[in-house]
Amino acid sequence: MLDEKDKSALHDFLLREGLKFSAQRLKVLEVVRRGARHLTAGEIYKHTQAKYPGIGYATIYRTLRLLCQAGLCVELKCEDGVCRYEYAGGAVHHDHLICTKCGRIVEVVDPEIERLQERLFKVNGFLPQRHRMELYGICNRCKK
Amino acid sequence: MLDEKDKSALHDFLLREGLKFSAQRLKVLEVVRRGARHLTAGEIYKHTQAKYPGIGYATIYRTLRLLCQAGLCVELKCEDGVCRYEYAGGAVHHDHLICTKCGRIVEVVDPEIERLQERLFKVNGFLPQRHRMELYGICNRCKK
DNA sequence: TGATATCTTGATAATGATTCTCAAGTTCAA
DNA sequence: TTGAACTTGAGAATCATTATCAAGATATCA
Numbered sequence: 001m002l003d004e005k006d007k008s009a010l011h012d013f014l015l016r017e018g019l020k021f022s023a024q025r026l027k028v029l030e031v032v033r034r035g036a037r038h039l040t041a042g043e044i045y046k047h048t049q050a051k052y053p054g055i056g057y058a059t060i061y062r063t064l065r066l067l068c069q070a071g072l073c074v075e076l077k078c079e080d081g082v083c084r085y086e087y088a089g090g091a092v093h094h095d096h097l098i099c100t101k102c103g104r105i106v107e108v109v110d111p112e113i114e115r116l117q118e119r120l121f122k123v124n125g126f127l128p129q130r131h132r133m134e135l136y137g138i139c140n141r142c143k144k
Numbered sequence: 145m146l147d148e149k150d151k152s153a154l155h156d157f158l159l160r161e162g163l164k165f166s167a168q169r170l171k172v173l174e175v176v177r178r179g180a181r182h183l184t185a186g187e188i189y190k191h192t193q194a195k196y197p198g199i200g201y202a203t204i205y206r207t208l209r210l211l212c213q214a215g216l217c218v219e220l221k222c223e224d225g226v227c228r229y230e231y232a233g234g235a236v237h238h239d240h241l242i243c244t245k246c247g248r249i250v251e252v253v254d255p256e257i258e259r260l261q262e263r264l265f266k267v268n269g270f271l272p273q274r275h276r277m278e279l280y281g282i283c284n285r286c287k288k
Numbered sequence: 289t290g291a292t293a294t295c296t297t298g299a300t301a302a303t304g305a306t307t308c309t310c311a312a313g314t315t316c317a318a
Numbered sequence: 319t320t321g322a323a324c325t326t327g328a329g330a331a332t333c334a335t336t337a338t339c340a341a342g343a344t345a346t347c348a
Contacts, residue, residue: 020295020344041334056298061335077221081306082334097268108264116257117279124241124250125284133277135261140269164315164324185305200327205306225335226305 006033006072013070027052028063032073038084038105077132095132099139108135150177150216157214171196172207176217182228182249221276239276243283252279 010029014021031047032039039047045060064085067073074088076096093114097106113133121128154173158165175191176183183191189204208229211217218232220240237258241250257277265272 018295022296022343024297054298056300057334058299058336059297062296077225081221081225097264097270099270100273106268106270108268110260110264113257113260113264116254116260117277120241120252120254120257121279121281124252125287126241126243126250126279126281127287128279129244129281131277131279133261133275135265135270135272135275137265137270137273143269143271162324166314166325168326198327200329201305202307202328203326206325 003033009072010067010070013066013072017069019066024048024052024055024059025063025066027055028060029067029072032064032067032085033087037086037107038076039086040082040084044085095134097135097137099142100136101138101142104139104141106139147177153216154211154214157216163210168192168196168199168203169207169210171199172204173211173216176208176211176229177231181230181251182220183230184226184228188229220278239278241279241281243286244280245282245286248283248285250283 006029007026010025011021013019014025027048028044030051031044035044035047041057041060041064044064045055045057048055048060064073064075068075068085072088073085076084076086078084078098094107094109095113097108098104117131117133118128150173151170154169155165157163158169171192172188174195175188179188179191185201185204185208188208189199189201192199192204208217208219212219212229216232217229220228220230222228222242238251238253239257241252242248261275261277262272
């Protein structure tokens with residue numbers, strides 16, 4: 001099940017871009033929206049298969065790119081070279097704290113850092129678009 | 145030509161890890177040390193070929209990983225999915241401001257942000273190891 | 289409602305960076 | 319000098335992601 005808000009956000013985006021609606025696109029959004037955070041494309045593929053048997057890998061990738069463009073999804077490039085995706089519809093931006101032992105990912109936000117980042121953009125004459133901040137360390141469970 | 149300091153840093157690391165010295169490893173370090181910033185493995189391969197004809201791709205990758213472990217080199221995961229490498233021996237840590245139009249990379253440092261990042265680690269019970277911060281935007285040359 | 293142009297899809301091949309394999313070559317401590 | 323252990327180069331293998339393309343779905347306009 002998907003909020004009407006998500007569905008219409010997708011619809012609006014497609015309309016705006018001259019693209020078309022499809023059941024596959026809706027299902028992928030649903031999986032990203034309801035599934036765990038930080039899913040890989042492969043995991044999203046498997047989960048979507050359950051709701052829409054027969055969907056292809058290419059469609060998963062295409063749709064994920066689309067959802068990112070629509071601002072409904074965010075792509076996270078991980079250390080292992082595999083991308084992970086998470087729902088971002090109306091969510092607050094956040095960064096990631098990643099344990100290098102167990103791979104646990106903690107989401108963090110620091111408005112102060114965000115502000116300083118904006119300043120760095122400005123000082124260097126850049127028009128800000130987005131950023132990625134990943135902090136790697138050893139989490140308290142793995143420390144001992 | 146390579147500073148004695150770099151050479152002995154490599155030597156020390158190899159000794160400490162029970163590994164062996166080789167001309168190839170020295171040449172790769174030299175290329176990373178003297179070459180432009182943000183070289184891809186492919187570029188490092190080509191440049192090293194000039195100094196050490198016959199060197200293989202596998203050796204380049206293996207050596208880059210080694211140099212990263214030794215702290216002489218830093219790997220930068222770029223948006224295009226290709227890793228870039230830069231010398232890091234005794235250098236000050238810095239982050240990257242990347243133009244999404246022309247690909248230009250500007251190095252930036254912000255001690256304030258560094259401090260806040262440390263705090264995020266601590267607050268979440270993580271032992272800090274390293275971080276990656278990449279700011280994406282459009283540079284002043286591409287803006288108009 | 290139907291025709292049509294355009295967009296999407298799924299299967300599969302292709303790509304491309306990185307890693308693995310293994311026999312032959314090097315290094316270095318004793 | 320010798321030998322165990324580490325490295326190397328060539329090329330095959332991996333694996334995530336993209337491209338291709340014919341067949342299918344969608345939406346627009348009459």
